[in-house]
Amino acid sequence: MQSIRVVAIPTEIADAVRSTMQAPSYGFPAHKEAGEDAAPCRHCLRLIEPGQGARILFTYDRFRGVESLPQPGPIYVHAEKCPRYAEDGGIPGELRGSPRTLEGYARGRRFVAQEYVADGEFEPAVEKLFANAEIDYLQVHSTTAGCFTFRIERAARPMESSS
Numbered sequence: 001m002q003s004i005r006v007v008a009i010p011t012e013i014a015d016a017v018r019s020t021m022q023a024p025s026y027g028f029p030a031h032k033e034a035g036e037d038a039a040p041c042r043h044c045l046r047l048i049e050p051g052q053g054a055r056i057l058f059t060y061d062r063f064r065g066v067e068s069l070p071q072p073g074p075i076y077v078h079a080e081k082c083p084r085y086a087e088d089g090g091i092p093g094e095l096r097g098s099p100r101t102l103e104g105y106a107r108g109r110r111f112v113a114q115e116y117v118a119d120g121e122f123e124p125a126v127e128k129l130f131a132n133a134e135i136d137y138l139q140v141h142s143t144t145a146g147c148f149t150f151r152i153e154r155a156a157r158p159m160e161s162s163s
């Protein structure tokens with residue numbers, strides 16, 4: 001498989017929501033809770049299991065940094081500091097366990113194609129989408145909840161500078 005870049009939300013965003021308890025650039029109140037189900041932290045891309053610690057729910061523009069037209073939606077992060085997922089770390093192992101939808105976009109937020117991954121085998125779907133030269137990046141979502149999880153880029157064609 002070609003080399004990919006896994007892009008979690010920026011650390012500055014996670015830190016800002018933790019310290020202000022408001023959604024960065026929106027100002028909507030963020031919500032801190034214990035959580036009764038497992039949810040992926042969009043910063044470390046690990047699961048926040050119930051009883052493991054608090055999580056913060058806040059509004060985030062899933063196209064932040066790559067497109068001018070925003071599309072805000074709810075996401076979780078660990079309430080406590082956590083390390084940002086390494087961009088060269090490949091598909092996050094803890095997130096293979098639940099169904100994900102990979103949406104392929106061309107710059108300009110033009111939707112091109114999508115693939116559903118139900119068995120944790122992301123690589124063939126990523127390979128198939130990136131075989132289409134029109135597609136610049138992939139937005140990964142929870143297929144069941146619809147929420148944005150992370151972005152995938154070709155390592156050779158980064159969308160923005162690392163943050």
Ligand SMILES: [Zn+2]
Nearest residue numbers: 041044078082
């Ligand atoms: Zn985390």
